[in-house]
Amino acid sequence: DTGVSQDPRHKITKRGQNVTFRCDPISEHNRLYWYRQTLGQGPEFLTYFQNEAQLEKSRLLSDRFSAERPKGSFSTLEIQRTEQGDSAMYLCASSFDRNSPLHFGNGTRLTVT
Amino acid sequence: SQKIEQNSEALNIQEGKTATLTCNYTNYSPAYLQWYRQDPGRGPVFLLLIRENEKEKRKERLKVTFDTTLKQSLFHITASQPADSATYLCALETNDYKLSFGAGTTVTVRA
Numbered sequence: 055d056t057g058v059s060q061d062p063r064h065k066i067t068k069r070g071q072n073v074t075f076r077c078d079p080i081s082e083h084n085r086l087y088w089y090r091q092t093l094g095q096g097p098e099f100l101t102y103f104q105n106e107a108q109l110e111k112s113r114l115l116s117d118r119f120s121a122e123r124p125k126g127s128f129s130t131l132e133i134q135r136t137e138q139g140d141s142a143m144y145l146c147a148s149s150f151d152r153n154s155p156l157h158f159g160n161g162t163r164l165t166v167t
Numbered sequence: 168s169q170k171i172e173q174n175s176e177a178l179n180i181q182e183g184k185t186a187t188l189t190c191n192y193t194n195y196s197p198a199y200l201q202w203y204r205q206d207p208g209r210g211p212v213f214l215l216l217i218r219e220n221e222k223e224k225r226k227e228r229l230k231v232t233f234d235t236t237l238k239q240s241l242f243h244i245t246a247s248q249p250a251d252s253a254t255y256l257c258a259l260e261t262n263d264y265k266l267s268f269g270a271g272t273t274v275t276v277r278a
Contacts, residue, residue, distance in 0.1 A: 058210070087265070096171075096256050096268030097211065110265060145210050152264055155201060158210030 056080075058159035060146050066165045067136055074132045075162045079148030086129050087156065088121055089145040097145055103129060136166045169194040173257060173269040180247055181277055188242040188272045190257035197259040200233055200240050205254045205271065247276045
């Protein structure tokens, strides 16, 4: 069990650019989640996958955000035409099933200038 | 609307004392509630899960209670140590099978 890994750890980009983050979950975990966290707040749900199927996407998530989990393994989160308001920590988590605790990665910190 | 509220004030306590954190929720009927610890620049780490039919759960120096009538969970750190300094998050499963988090309470334990 190597834990959940996220790449990159930090990303600085200019407004209007596209960015993509990667998450490698714990290998036997079926569920994968993306959360966003800003300073002083708890993680905010973005989307989750059961294997390769994306089962829910937050209503707060604009169409600029898209996530994939091909073959039910790693996942990518893409943000198109980044805005300064997208600056946050993007956290990935995985779990074995619905009733299991989440295992989080250490996040990707995005700064949009 | 659904809300999860934790102590808004940071908690500063002396080493050896007990820290008590509160998590209140409205318009949820969760089957269970979880507590996580988060250190600066790191992802949350799972600590404890308590189910709706459990009143209390313990793990080493940690104790969690769950009162579904009051819609409240209390999280206790007994015999606190400086290494316990962190932000503690409570989380509930919402109707659509996702985990929603409170804003967290920051605890600082002074030596």
